[in-house]
Amino acid sequence: MYTVVKRRVLAEAIVLLEILAPDVANKAQAGQFVIVRQMHNSERIPLTIMDFDRQKGTVTIVLQAVGYSSKLLTEMEEGDNLLDFVGPLGQPTEIKNYGTVLCVGGGVGVAPIHPIARALRDAGNKVISILAAKNKDLIILEEEMKAVSDEIVITTDDGSYGLKGFATHGVQAVLDRGLEISAIWAIGPMIMMKSVADFTKPLGIKTLVSMNPIMVDGTGMCGACRVLVGQETKFACVHGPEFDGHLVDFDLAMKRSAYFRQEEAIALHEHKCQCQKEGK
């Protein structure tokens, strides 16, 4: 059993959970993820590690409620237990001194960017972080990101906070200052990662993205997480989740992510009915 020791609501439908899992905390590194299963009939859900504390033996994850399983997870209370918590999985981010780097987090993608920014800064990089969201209320982890960055830039689609525009506008704004950027990490919705990668490709700036395909086991056994990277099929759970954004076939990845949409809607609907019947 893995106990929730802390719960914090970061924005509407976005929740931070700190979970007691000493073995995972002991080995976790920036860029890795875990797979969780809440109860006996739950799916195995992949979630990126937002933070870890080896002393306390905890791992922190940030969840956005998008479907039935993630919604149930965001409803967990402190003291509740998760049935399964597997990790750390995937390859850690390659951390070294690159020079000046950009860490771009879109929406809930700010969470996985956090440990990467911290590790890069600890390695001597100048870290400029860009936090992007639809509006002011959906900007998360601003304080935490400030603490691990030399500078932060905020963009919102509607201009309610920071610069008006998408994540790419933030990147543009930084580049306009004439800074030499050695590498960019961009994590967030698939469409945002694609835009950033498309934007930086002609500029020749190394851009890493963290792919979030549908997964089952997370250990290389099923191949559900296949992504096409430079014409080569890779398993995101073993070879990734981080890949060179200029080589990823995002269109295919987006189609693959949508494959179970109908079933996901059924799960949400059926279980809502169940809860209503049971008066929950």
Place this chain on the structure above:
Amino acid sequence: MASKMPRHDMPRQDALARGNNFQEVALGYPLEVAVQEANRCLQCKKPKCVAGCPVGVDIPKFIQKITEREFLEAAQIIKRKNLLPAICGRVCPQESQCEAQCILGVKGEPVAIGRLERFAADYEIAQGCCKPECQAPTGKKVAVIGAGPAGLTCAAELARSGHGVTIYEALHVAGGVLMYGIPEFRLPKAIVQKEINGLKDMGVEIKVNQVVGKVTSVQELLDSGYDAVFIGTGAGLPHFLNIPGENLCGVYSANEFLTRSNLMKAYDFPNHITPIKVGERVAVLGGGNVAMDAARTALRLGAKDVYIIYRRSKTELPARAEEVENAEEEGVKFHLLTFPVEILGNEKGNVKSMVCLRYELGEPDESGRCKPLAIKGSEFEISVDTVVVAVGQGPNPLVTMTTKGLALDKRGTILADKETMATSIPGVYAGGDIVTGAATVIQAMGAGKKAAASINKYLATK
């Protein structure tokens, strides 16, 4: 004479009814039939059947106990050599192992050894399993990586010798392929868990959710106080064909398809939350047991047409004859001497059809089977919504990659001594599919047993 009696059929669920449910197909012998079948055995003085069993079960002796209606005794005799008889009685390819050697098979039909083994094991489970006796604790500790048949058997044998055993399993349940691969209708998961509970009763600790190579490593296990390590991580890495369209939505590896259905119980969606999509027309690529399991699962999940697509002809199908027959009876269609060169999709990226070539058979190749030769210009299209790739599995590199000094062969399997199962690292042993490549349950168990015997010797010197 008893041997003149024909071999007894095992009752099976009706072919039409069973195509719609996940309950076990083969129903097992009723008690009286078991006794009659047991009576067919000649009780040979030099029983050939035993040589055909990779773990050397004392076949005539357990069969004799069944004739004497000493069913629990019969189970105990099997268990001396084989701790998972309810599983082996169901999934061993008996026709090429113990039964292939039975003397009665020379002129007629062999004794139904597997069915009798299953009967005795099920009888014991129904009565409540007896706990195998363990020797006094030795104070030695062994870590076993992987809870498939190899790891489970090794762990059980070591526990019996009095060692402290901990199993590290990557998934959230123990059992390996028995849980995630072989479908419920061939091997009920409750049976697997009952046999595994027997291990827990013997004091074996099973730690699930532990991906070795990530959360810990072989070296760390040795450093943290284990006196020896056994690696039984199987051949879980799915192979694909590398043809265009293979990453379209609706193309599954057999592992993914079966794992969704078996381990995650997607057949009970939405009560179990993991989804699976089958569509109306399903093509399964390959002709082995894994392909048959995937095809029969697809039918049960509601597909209208399910095709086995195989490059060679029926005689070369690597699946067990019984499984091919079951699949045919349930309505699986066979497109033989056919294989795809490309999978085509629609605008959503979903599979819509496959372009296939027809094949003819040429001279036998290294494997002794006739080589399939593509017929030029024979392209044709089959419309399908789902493709399941079942063309084999290789070793998963998570453990081997992270273990310094572990000698591997060029396929990535671990090099282990055939007799002792010792690897290139002192105190580290390996067995099962991670050594042989994809093989059988009983072979994996045999390897686990041999390794346990060597580990025993090794620990005595430490």
